[in-house]
Amino acid sequence: MNTSSAARRVRPPGRALRMIVGLATAVALAACGPGVAANRGGSGEPRQGGDVTFLIDSLGDTWIPNNSAISSFQGHIWGHLTDKLVYVDEKGVVSPWIAKSWEQNPDATEFTLHLRTGVTFSDKTPLDATAVQANLDIWARGDATRGINPIGLFPKTYDHAEVVDAATVKVFFKAPTLGFIPTLGYHGSILVSPKTIALPAAQQADLSNDLGSGPFVLSSWKEGDSVVLKKRADYDWAPEVLGHQGPAYLDSITYKLVAQPSVRTSAVQSGQADVAYNPSPQELKSFADQGFTTATPRYLGFVNGFAVNTKVAPFDDVRVRQALQHGIDRKEIISTVYTPDWQPAQSLFQSNVPGATDHSADFAFDAAKAGALLDEAGWAKGADGVRAKDGEPLALTLYANPYLATSKSVDELVSQQLGKLGFKVDVQAFDVVTYGERVKVNSPSVAAYEVTRSFIDAGIVAGILTDANKGENWFGLGQSDQKLVRLATGVAGSGSVEARAPLLDELQGYVLRQGYFVPLTQIVQRIYLQSPRLHGVVYNGLAYANYYTAWLG
Structure with missing residues (x-):
């Protein structure tokens, strides 16, 4: 993660949500330039109290815990209303949280979780083994009769969980599942009350019914507008690795929906807000030079890139996929769209x-090689520079991913690069809801699905790359590529990290050489512009800002 901060800036005290009504005026205020003054924090020690306003570009379309946009916008709120069984940092290191310890059997098919005692949901009911069992079941299976989905990437090998006693749960899997413990720190693995789990989906969609055990509780919310959280006075079970126990320092956090990036950033510059989510990467240096804090944490998961649908011609031809692979200049993407904070992709996984x-080397930019591959595949350039075969142009439509603010700019640059090779590329962009309805993995109209996908443990790949065990089948291969099935299944079924390592290495190289996945850059999906008065922010392995330890100077 990269974080930069310069001189401290004093902002006017006494802000409240009503101040955000005038956010549009912040653009004009910021144009005058912010003043930079001494830090009121003085000693640098955490201070109690204060209210933080976080401006965000979406709040998703449902608050049903299993169905919500938890891997993107709503994860910010869930991360403060709820806890997880384990904490995972930006390096993938797993630490105890609600599960204070655990054991597994030699082949990673049985796990025993030992829970902290005295933990309660916000209604004071216990977060005990029975509650954990209910959460594990709904994560794994969902409830189709109520329209509740299983959570993404939860191990499909899950069999069942048993309550041993109030503080002990035993979990059973149908096959080795080495990634189970790390996955307990994933987006969707949020612990909610059994009372919430039992509700009909329509009632779960009311955020006030979604009871968690986190350091903040819901104060108020307004659909499509804002969510206000206040600290929970009796919270005392944070992960020890965070270095703080007891209630949060801040009194409240307000998440306010502001669609325009310039209005979000201008509000922080003018002192009307504390955090602006997803500013332009190209503006970060300017903000830091003005005395503001910027953060570009990387999450654990796949790099930003395209999952290629091999069912869609001409991408059923490995030579065309390889031409796509070698026809993209990733260095130009970083230098044009991003900043030196961004790192080039080294694989399909983040480094x-x-x-x-x-x-x-398996996807290095080589325009000459890409052109030769297209020639070999029978795609000839016409007078207009577009390649064609049997009267059909070499066409590709890219759909900008709305969960990544820079996606459209990247896709437009890729379009130019591929255009020089003879591709006819169209770029389309939709809002979050429309994108979810129209752009789907394996759709016959989507040849290249742009991936922004986090995960905690690489063992999940078997549930994504093929359709084995009801996998997501990213490349439209089903189980036709037996080598891919063997490698993915071997990775998922390994009983130890040591046994998995060579298989995982071979899998990465094979997927890239076949052109199934086309990397772009290592991903920074969550970008933060923050007031320099905001201290102590921590970013987890999913790149979410955690304000439990934060304080205002």
């Missing part, structure tokens, strides 16, 4: 993922 290995 901070345990087990990720460097396969840069």
Whole structure:
């Protein structure tokens, strides 16, 4: 993660949500330039009290815990209303949280979780073994009769969980599941009250009914507008690794929906807000020079790139996929769209993922090689520079991913690069809801699905790359590529990290050489512009800002 901060800036005290009504005026205020003054914090020790306003570009479309946009916008709120069984940092290191310890059997098919005692949900009911069992079941299976989905990437090998006693749960899997413990720190693995789990979906969609055990509780919310959280006075079970116990320092956090990036950033510059989510990467240096804090944490997961649908011609031809792979200049993407804070992709996984290995050579930019591959595949350039075969143009539509603020700019640059090779590329962009309805993995109209996907443990790949065990089948291969099935299944079924490592390395190289996945850059999906008066912010392995330890100077 990269974080930068300069001189401290004093902002006017006494802000409240009503101040955000005038956010549009913040653009004009910021144009005058912010003043930079001494820090009121003085000693640098955490201070109690204060209210933080976080401006965000979406609040998702449902608050049903299992169905919500938890891997993107709503995860900010869930991360403060709820706890998880384990904490995972930006390097993938797993630490105790609600599960204070655990054991597994030699082949990773049985796990025993030992829970902290005295933990309660916000209605004071216990977060005990029975509650954990209910959460594990709903994460794994969902409830189709109520329209509740299983959570993404929860191990499909889950069999059942048993309550041993109030503080002990035993969990059973149908096959080795080495990634179970790390996955307990994933987006969707949020612990909610059994009372919430039992509710109909329509009632779960009311955020006030979603009871968690986190350091903040819901104060108020307004659909499509804002969520206000206040600290929970009796909270006392944070992960020890955070270095703080007891209630949060801040009194409240207000998440306010502001669609325009310039209005979000201008509000922070003018002192009307504390955090602006997803500012332009190209503006970060300017903000830091003005005395503001910027953060670009990387999450654990896949790099930003395209999952190629091999069912869609001409991408059923490995030569065309390889031409796509070698026809993209990733260095130009970083230098044009991003800043030096962004890192080039080395594989299909982020380099901070345990087990990720460097396969840069398998997708190095080589326009001559890409052109030769297209020639060999029978795609000839016409007078207009577009390649064609049997009267059909070499066409590709890219759909900008709305969960990544820079996606459209990247896709437009990729379009230019591929255009020089003879591709006819169209770029389309939709809002979050429309994108979810129209752009789907394996759709016959989507040849290249742009991935922004986090995960905690690489063992989940078997549930994504093929359709084995009801996997997501990213590349439209089903189980036709037996080598891919063997590698993915071997990774998922390994009983130890040591046994998994060579299989995981081989899998990465094979996927890239086949052109199934086309990396772009290592991903920074969550970008933060923050007031320099805001201290103590921590970013977890999913790149979410945690304000439990934060305080205002």
